[in-house]
Amino acid sequence: MKIHEYQAKRLLAGRGVAVPRGQAVTTSAEARAAAEDLGGPVVVKAQIHAGGRAKAGGILKASTPADAAAAAARLLGRPLITDQTGPAGRIVRCVLVEEGLDAARELYVGLALSREDESIVLLVSPRGGVDIETTALGEPGLVLRQTISPTEGLLPAQAERAAMVLGLAGPAAGQAAALVTGLALAFEATDASLIELNPLDLTAGGALVAADAKMEFDDNGLVRQPGIRALGDPDEESPEELAAARAGLSFIRLDGDVGCLVNGAGLAMATMDLVALAGGRPANFLDVGGGVSEGAVAEAFAILTAGPGVRSALVNIFGGIVRCDLVARGIVRAAREHDVRIPVIIRMEGTNVELGREILAASGLSFFPAQDMETAARQAVRLARESGGVR
Numbered sequence: 001m002k003i004h005e006y007q008a009k010r011l012l013a014g015r016g017v018a019v020p021r022g023q024a025v026t027t028s029a030e031a032r033a034a035a036e037d038l039g040g041p042v043v044v045k046a047q048i049h050a051g052g053r054a055k056a057g058g059i060l061k062a063s064t065p066a067d068a069a070a071a072a073a074r075l076l077g078r079p080l081i082t083d084q085t086g087p088a089g090r091i092v093r094c095v096l097v098e099e100g101l102d103a104a105r106e107l108y109v110g111l112a113l114s115r116e117d118e119s120i121v122l123l124v125s126p127r128g129g130v131d132i133e134t135t136a137l138g139e140p141g142l143v144l145r146q147t148i149s150p151t152e153g154l155l156p157a158q159a160e161r162a163a164m165v166l167g168l169a170g171p172a173a174g175q176a177a178a179l180v181t182g183l184a185l186a187f188e189a190t191d192a193s194l195i196e197l198n199p200l201d202l203t204a205g206g207a208l209v210a211a212d213a214k215m216e217f218d219d220n221g222l223v224r225q226p227g228i229r230a231l232g233d234p235d236e237e238s239p240e241e242l243a244a245a246r247a248g249l250s251f252i253r254l255d256g257d258v259g260c261l262v263n264g265a266g267l268a269m270a271t272m273d274l275v276a277l278a279g280g281r282p283a284n285f286l287d288v289g290g291g292v293s294e295g296a297v298a299e300a301f302a303i304l305t306a307g308p309g310v311r312s313a314l315v316n317i318f319g320g321i322v323r324c325d326l327v328a329r330g331i332v333r334a335a336r337e338h339d340v341r342i343p344v345i346i347r348m349e350g351t352n353v354e355l356g357r358e359i360l361a362a363s364g365l366s367f368f369p370a371q372d373m374e375t376a377a378r379q380a381v382r383l384a385r386e387s388g389g390v391r
Contacts (some may be wrong), residue, residue: 024097041061068097111196179208251300271316323351347375
């Protein structure tokens, strides 16, 4: 789960991280008032769950309250398109009006879960800002990567080394060591999957201030984090993914044209791989799980086929706990209710498979049966190509 910058800063400020004074607002009048309260130059920052805002014009400087109001009016209610939003962008519904900082240097500090290391890693660089990705790729020597022990946590020597790599000395080095130590503790305490301060400003006065903050959280840990779960913004989530979550389904929309409905995450990944090997592109990841109901299958199938780019649907079910007849009823129900006209390829094996096939055959709907996964994937790719723009 992602949260907005202003929310991340509130969380981190409560754990000792210095952040600029600021207010999150939703109207230009509120932006003017916030700028008046802060006094002096401010920055007006679009609040969306995506990076790359500065390059996309989503972060605007304002010298006066009137300028702040004009900047907010320019951003609010409009889509902001960044490298991470896709071509449709994200509608800006909130902006953060924040005091301007006198930054002598811009640094980078981040913590993330690493699948490779099976641990949390601390990343620091003396060169932060909008081009940190370019720095990491082009000059990897400028990024220090340290693995944090899951039992001992961040060691004092690691914190000191981070401060040294950031190029800090004296009181600033002590601040940096304390900062990264506090971030590591916050990471574990909040079930975070990512914390990023970019940039972390070293001000002319020698203070370290989080000019920007990004936090993401492990969805599986939210049951332990009701306060953080409440920070979720439904407007920033995909309506399809929200509907799937309410139905107890695991769904992620991708940019392909072959929709996939599968039970089991491993089988779902294998199905997507087979689609790719057949020369196609999966339109989604969708795992209906083992204890799924007929209604949830119907909801899953409706969500899958609703994607504008989906040209065929591939259903791949191995009935262990889940029954093939239940899946068949859900598919027939959704196909009728939503007038599904794209080709539907169905491969089913396992519990009640014969009954499931009878239900599909008796429905009078045009389904394409397949005997094995590879054949099903090839057929789904072929039919997606043949269907073209017809839905």
